[in-house]
Amino acid sequence: MCGICGKLNFNRQNPVGQGLIRQMMDVIQHRGPDGSGEFLSGPVGLGHRRLSIIDLDTGAQPMSNEDGTVWVVYNGEIYNFHELRTELEGRGHHFKSTTDTEVIVHLYEELGDQCVTRLRGMFAFALWDERQQRLLLARDRVGVKPLYYTNTGKSLLFGSEIKSLLVDPDIDRRVNPYAIDRFLTYYYLPGNETLFEGIFKLDPGHYLTVQDGRVSVEQYWDLHFDIPSSPPSFDEAVDGLRALLSRTVKDHMISDVPVGVLLSGGVDSTGILSYATQHADRPMHTFTMGFSGANFQDERPYAKLASQKFGTIHHEISMSANDFREFLPKYVWHMEEPVCEPPAIALYFVSQLARQSSVKVLLSGEGGDEAFGGYQTYRNLLTLEKLKSAFGPAKGGLRLGFQALGHAGFKRVGNYANLVEPTLAEYYLSRTATPYTPFNQLKPELYNSEFSALLGIQPQVMPTHKLFEQMNGQPRLNSMLYVDTKTWLPDDLLVKADKMTMAASVELRVPLLDYRVLEFAASLPLHYKVRGRELKRILKAALVETVPQQILNRKKTGFPVPYDDWMRKDMKDFVFDTILATNAGLDSYFCKEALTNLLQTHQKGKGYSKEVFSLLVLALWHQQFAGLSPSV
Known part of the structure; x- marks a missing residue:
């Protein structure tokens, strides 16, 4: 497990400085306190921080092939590297270490970009082909390991963490306002955008190539729900x-x-x-x-x-x-x-x-x-969809029934009243959110007029809607599992x-x-x-x-951190002071009076813990990243 970073200048006459690569490595030292290394060759620089797990003595990175024409920095573990190594040695490749890293180099020599299809594990890597002057970035199928990048028009920078990219003085810290709204919709940020304009996540199951200034992203894996006609018992x-x-x-x-x-x-x-x-x-x-x-x-x-x-x-x-x-x-x-x-x-x-x-x-x-399929949400929504089909044109009665149960004290059941009319693809954003979760209901009063007007200029297409389109015709359970596998x-x-x-x-x-x-x-x-x-x-x-x-046989509980109680009691002053602070940056999006009302309502135990925690971390994020000093 490690941290990687690097930069490629599109102008081959413009070398990457050693100082920049070392600064990019230093800011992610926690990812690899056991060692560091860099490779510099004209327009490209690769950096690596090492956490020694396999081959403690000879596994240092960056690592190259026999003649130094292919170099790699890599974060992760390749679990089938022993059989890949045996296969590659049979094809005449010579290894100088016993680490899984070196397998990537020689597999690339055999298969080019398609080497990623043979790797089983968690990984994010950057590979430089000196002969072709070509950079390859790749991320594992599910996205266990992160990889970020930005294209400035003059160069491409990448790293295991965004902090590495922000070291470069050419990178502007412009907040992506649409990503703010998306975070408040989902309670996390699905898709390849980040809160910084122009900085992206490489999607899971994808690789990116750069050659002669041209940047291309390709998908190499997706999850397919293909049930055989004669499945096993x-x-x-x-x-x-x-x-x-x-x-x-x-x-x-x-x-x-x-x-x-x-x-x-x-x-x-x-x-x-x-x-x-x-x-x-x-x-x-x-x-x-x-x-x-x-x-x-x-x-x-x-x-x-x-x-x-x-x-x-x-x-x-x-x-x-x-x-x-x-x-x-x-x-x-x-x-x-x-x-x-x-x-x-x-x-x-x-x-x-x-x-x-x-x-x-x-x-x-x-x-x-x-x-x-382990979440109660799946079971509950499948039951809801069956009821909707059974009621057919009489779904209005079903909605009234849910409303009545909600008024009778069954709040969670009452929440399903809003889900009777829309289709699953319209209301299932992920297991954390629907259009009717609190933030999505509170936005009209929370957002100030300027932010609301800005969001209205460019209506967003939710990433989960696109994923449901790809699953058109699939059973509802598989659709929800696919959406959560690709986003949540x-x-x-x-x-x-x-x-x-x-x-x-x-x-x-x-x-x-x-x-x-x-x-x-x-x-x-x-x-x-x-x-x-x-x-x-x-x-x-x-x-x-x-x-x-x-x-x-016990009921699923997740990992029940008692943060709601803490925020209302032990942390009350900290929560109010942080969210309402002038340097929190939230006045760019929210009405202060509405924020205050939300905090006071939460204090009364009205169930806004997720919303308050989200605002708290958003305020802290602005203090640390949005143009201010990125350190704590």
């Missing part, structure tokens, strides 16, 4: 999934340093632990987080149960409201974009605990819900997972998001995943013999 599919998970977790444990497991107390992380202990050659370390204070839901008893079941060396840490508040500015600095993910802060602290315990690699259960996963969960673990200089691996697992899940009949009230049916069936029943 449920029991056969369960056996197949068990074998696949065993192989995948084994591959994800490849490392020359200790590997641990991040336990949330849920099914997915416990399932990963069950397979990891089968393949471990030393005692496994496990890590979990709890929270200081009374009346907070605590995952630690379930994590401890899993630890005892599998005989791990278990570590726990507790986070207080003060810990949470003090880390918030650093959370925003490392995330680089406002994302409504309070659990990310807990992830940092538990990753720091792992690092202090000499564990540099953590396995996580991220992705099981998106692959196998890379742009919220995975960017949080990468940025927070790397802030602690720890590598996080996600076996359930191996593309073979995703493709296997996508090929299954729908009822293998969701049936009635059963969620993740096949995954739970595959784990029933190993995961304790108390964990397998």
